[in-house]
Amino acid sequence: MGNQKLKWTAEEEDALLAGVKQHGPGKWKNILRDPNFADQLSNRSNIDLKDKWRNLSVAPDIQGSKDKTRTPKVKAAAFELAAIAAAATNTSSPTAISSPVAPILRSVSSDVSNDDNCNVVVDAKNAPRYDGMIFEALSALPDANGSDVSAIFNFIEQKKHEVPPNFRRILGSRLRRLAAQGKLEKTQNFYKMNANSLVIRTPAVARPKEANVKPRQTNSPRVAVSQEIFAEASITAAFKLVEVDVLSDVVEVASEERERTIRLAEEAEAILELANWLHEECCQGKIVELA
DNA sequence: GTTAGGG
DNA sequence: CCCTAAC
Known part of the structure; x- marks a missing residue:
């Protein structure tokens, strides 16, 4: 009763x-x-x-927090971004994922109309695979002066690798990116491998650490696109905001701890802001450099 | 049927 | 918790 x-x-x-x-x-x-x-x-x-x-x-x-204009709104936005980023990162991989954002991917990827109306939406997931295919092609192709996009595309195509319909476009992006990273040498429209091609970089996956990024919109000489960083930053921002909530809910939050919590929130917002900015820029077809 | 917001 | 408007 x-x-x-x-x-x-x-x-x-x-x-x-x-x-x-x-x-x-x-x-x-x-x-x-x-x-x-x-x-x-x-x-x-x-x-x-x-x-x-x-x-x-x-x-x-x-308790006396001076920030009263935040909380639910930004957090929801962060989740949306994280979901979009996750969708972009995952593309079409039904494989079981232990990632905390995996469920969100399902629910949002459908109603955000993932598609590629945005340059950001490529995929960090398949990027290594594509790069591998590119290197394979460049290793095998006879042209000593390098190969153009068409030649590389044809090689990969005849290799019967599994690629999306818009792969030619993706290929172009990957090539430009690799060239920007110095992993490929580009002369005119021909690409070829160099000494840096095979150096393995630390994977940016599974590391929701600090995203040390800073925007440089002053005079960016057309460099990389960095979809991965965008995705990672968004996810990181979302998780930090959630973490803030969890920490705030703990019984007694020491003033020192609370200070750190607030810092965390501010940092997350900054990252989120950057992510938003990146999203805008990339949707307009601009090329963005992250240092 | 769900959700957000006011009561 | 309940009620209601809005989606």
């Missing part, structure tokens, strides 16, 4: 927090349907989750 006012248990709050981290804020029904949280939240409705999340979002603000 008296169970109309059920108090939220720590387990429920934890489940909600984890759910938001997985599906993003606003996907209450999804969180509720998720088998991982269904049992903990069996006594809660989607609207309950919304109300609780609203309360939790307001709670850390009453």
Whole structure:
């Protein structure tokens, strides 16, 4: 009888927090349907989750934080960006992914109309594979002075590698990028390998660390595009914002810790801003350099 | 059917 | 928590 006012248990709050981290804020029904949280939240409705999340979002603000214009809005935007980035990064890979953004990919990639109306949307996932195909082609092709895009494209095509329909366009991007990185030598429209072609770089995957990027829009001499960095920065931003929430919710947050938390949030916003800027620029077909 | 916001 | 407008 008296169970109309059920108090939220720590387990429920934890489940909600984890759910938001997985599906993003606003996907209450999804969180509720998720088998991982269904049992903990069996006594809660989607609207309950919304109300609780609203309360939790307001709670850390009453302590005297001077920032009252943030929280849900930016966070949602970050998730959208992360989802888009994830979609761009993953393209078409039904393989099981342990990435925390994998579920988001499914729900958003469909309604954001992924497509390639934006230059950012290539794919960091297949990039190494494409590069490998390029190097393979350049190694095999006889032209000592280098090969043009068509020659490389034809070689890869006859190799019967699995490539998307718009691969020729992607190939052009990859070649320009590799040339910009110094991994290929470009003269006129001919590309050939050099000493740097085979040096392996540390993979930018699985490392949500600090994204040390800075924009240089002053006089960028047409360099790389850096889709990966965009994707990574977006995801990093989203995760940092979530982390902020988790930290804020902890029982006693020491003032020192709270300071660090706020710093984290600001940094995340900065990255997010950069990601947004990158998105804009790239959608206009511009070429952006990240130093 | 869901979600966001006000009550 | 409930109610309601909006999607």
